[in-house]
Amino acid sequence: MSKRTLYILGIALTIFLGSYMYPKFCCNGDSGKSIETVNPVLIDEIGKVNYNMFNLSGENFNYSCNKNFKFLSNGFNNVQPVNDSINMGISQLKSYFDKNGNQKLIITGYALNSEKNTSAFPNLGLALANDLKNYFISKGFDAIKFETLGELRDTWRVSNDTVYGAAGFRIKQTTEIASEKLKDWNALKEKINANPLILYFNTNQTEINLTPEERQKIADLSNYLDHVPDAKITCVGHTDNVGNRDVNINLGQNRANFIKNYLSKNGISDNRIESTSKGPDEPIADNNSAEGKTKNRRTVVNLK
Template identity: 55%
Template sequence: YLLGILITIIIGTFLYQKYCCNCSCKEDTKSTTDSLSVDAGSSLSLNKFTLNSEEFNYQCNDNFNFLKNDYKSILPIGDSLNLGIDNLKAFFDKNPNQKLLITGYATSEEKNTSAYPNLGFARANDVKNYFVSKGFSASSFDTSGEIRDVWKMNSDTILGPVDYKLLSVEPTATTEKVDWNAMKTKINATPLTLYFKTGETDIDLTAEQRQKVADLVRYLDNVSDAKLSTIGHTDNVGDRTINTRLGLERADFARDYLAKNGVAKNRIETSSKGPDEPIADNKTAEGKSKNRRTVVTIK
C-alpha cells in the first residue's frame, strides 16, 4: 500500500514537470523576449534620461514611458527623473542661452492618434509640456519625432521612447522678432482649415493639416502672448440661428481637440460666422462641403 502511494507521487511529479512546468516556462520566456525587443545597433539611450555635455551632466535609469498607440506619458514619473528635471531647470535659469531638443519615437505599427505629423512628435510635445509644468519656458525647447520599428517594451508599455540633446542658441532680439512675424504671416496666409460633414463635428486630419498643427504649436511656444482664433462656419441649409450655434460647436470642438493635444485651452478663442461667410457656392454639394469648416489662425 505504501509502495503504491510512493509510485503515484513519483509519477505525478514527473508528469507535472514534463507537461505543466516546462510549458509555462517556455511561454514566459517567449513573452519576455518579445516584450523586451530592442534595436541592438542603436546608439540611443532607449530607457534612460541622459544629458551629457561640457556644462551639464545627468543620467538616471528612468525616462518617460507611454502605452502603445498613446501620446500621453504615464504619470507619475520616478523621483530620479524629477530630480534630473529640477537640476536642469536650475541650469537653464543660470544659462538662458540653452535650449533642449526633445525627440520622441514611435514604431510604424502604432496608430497615430494625435494631431501631429507622427506619434513620436506628439510624445515629444507631451514631454515638453511636462517640463513647462515644472517651470520651464516653452521657448526653451525644440521638438521632433521619428519612427523606429524596434523599441524596448514591457507588455503594452513603450519604455523611454524619448531622447534629449542640449543646444546653445544666441539669436539677436531683432532676428528673433522678424522670424516669428514672418512665420505668423505664412501660417495665416494658408490657415489650418478643418472640414466637417453635415451635422457632424469629427476631425480627420491630413498630413498637411498635421504639419500645420505642429507649426501653430511651435509659434505659441515661442511667442508667449500669442493666441489662436478658431472660427466655425456652416453651409446655408436650415435655420440661421441653428447654423450659427453649430458653427460655434465646431469651433469649440476644434479648440478642445487642440487642447487635448497639448495646446493651452486659455490660448484659444472661439467664435462662429454660421452661414454668413461662404467660400463656395451653396447651390452645389461640393460648395456646401467647403463651407462647412473651422478656420484656425493666429490672432
C-alpha cells in the same frame, strides 16, 4: 541561537535592506556631475537588449537615472505618475537654466513605424516630444527653451503595451542657438495665415482625420506659440445656410469648440485658443449646390 544562525540572518537582512534602499537612492545628479547606476534591462520585440535610462546631457550639465518616461503603445501622453528620480533631474535642470539663460533643451521623441499616429502632429515621435515639452513647462520652464523633433524607428524598448524611454534629451549651448535669434517669426505667421488650416465637417461628424499637410500646419502653429508668448490661435466655425440662423451660429460655435478641444488634447494650451462662430454669414461657396454647402461647413484655424 548559534553564531552560524546569526550569521545567516545577518546576510539575509543585508540583502533585504539593499534591495529595498537601492531603488530609492540609486539616482542623483547635479550641474557637471552624475552618479552612474546599473540600468534595468528590457528586451525589445526582436529580443535585443535595451537599457532604460533617463539622461539630460550637455557640456556643463549631466543628470541620469535608471527610471524613464513611459508611453502606452500608439499613445502620445506619458504615463502618470512620473518617477521622483526623473522629477529630481528636471528640477536640477530648471535651476541650471535659471542660472544659464542662453540654453535650450532639444527633445527628440521616438516612435515605432508599426504604431498608429492618432495625434495631430506629422508623426507620433513629434507628438511624444511635444507632450514631454509640456510636462517640462508644467514644472516651470519657459516654452521658448525647447525644440521638439520626432523620429520613427523599426525597433524600440517595448514591454507588453508600454514603450519605455521613448525620447532623447540634449542641451544646446549658447553658441549653437545664437543664429536662431534671427529667425523671423512674423514670416511664419504670414505663411500660416496666408494658407490657414481649414477643417471641413460632415453632418454629425465626431472624428477628425488629418492629412499630412494639415498635421504639418498644426505643428507650425504649436511651434509659433512656443516662441511668441502673447500669440493665440483662433478657431472660427462656419455653416451652410440651411435652417435657422441662430441655430447655425450655435452649430458653428460647436464646431469651433470641437477643434479647440482637439488641439488642447494634443498639447496646445486651451487658454491660447479662442473659438468663435460666423454661422452662415461668411460663405466661401454657393449654398445652392451640395458641393458648395460642403465647402461652407468648415472651421478655419489661424493666428491672431
